[in-house]
Amino acid sequence: MSKRYSAQKMMIEDALMRLDHPTASEIYEDIKKTYPNISLGTVYRNLGLMAESGEILRITFGNQPDRFDINTHDHIHVICKKCGEVFDAEGKRLKELIVEIDESIEESTGVHIENRTMYFQGICSNCREQS
Amino acid sequence: MSKRYSAQKMMIEDALMRLDHPTASEIYEDIKKTYPNISLGTVYRNLGLMAESGEILRITFGNQPDRFDINTHDHIHVICKKCGEVFDAEGKRLKELIVEIDESIEESTGVHIENRTMYFQGICSNCREQS
């Protein structure tokens, strides 16, 4: 029942540190460069286990493929609609606002909020300069 | 190029009014009861067109199937984790809070926010009573 060391899992952790909010197949393609035998299923299984244990974060952007994040710190994701880059947002004020939203929703619906899913889309400053 | 009247589209609109935040296949199954020849593809195509034209709302809940909403009024969705019911939340305060979140994110990331996706999960008062 004890966990075993696995070279594949280590490669996945390494890829997660090097890549920026990667998808499972981005990780797969990356590892394949140095270890062509890696299996996509192995990548998915390890990511799933890591996400479940809280070691990493699974980010779901609408109907696009899930992305994964080694930064498990509480933060919000923002995607540029043009270049696709993912930005992180955090801060005390943001956290306060979210608590207030929870309260407002609990009051009007009677639902006791336990989880929230949110991400934002817009145009990053880089892309705005190019137009 | 002009749009044509279609009995199928009317049935879909009717189902959207009767059902509560239905998925495409819930609509499909519903219509099939009275019109067994309806095609799932037709349901998807019409829902897609209606969502694109702004006639209805497409709601994406993580990796679950998309749901559709005849209520195009600006509001937030809350799902009960236990019974799956979808609740609507809205209000002036909520809208203000979201504007503030936009501002906070724009300030820290430099991304000019254009769209936001958010939904909340928790336990509704009905389900809380039963435990």
Place this chain on the structure above:
DNA sequence: TATCTAGTAGTAATCGTTACTATTATTATA
């Protein structure tokens, strides 16, 4: 050193959704 079993590679299967194609039916027009 033999055994046990977590973890893997590779592939099949699933699910929601879109794409494709031959057919049907609604509108405009002769």
Place this chain on the structure above:
DNA sequence: TATAATAATAGTAACGATTACTACTAGATA
């Protein structure tokens, strides 16, 4: 009213992300 033009449909194939399955591999354990 008949007919031509073409939206829209039914039915099915294809797709992309993900999970499930199975035989095999390789660390750990006794």
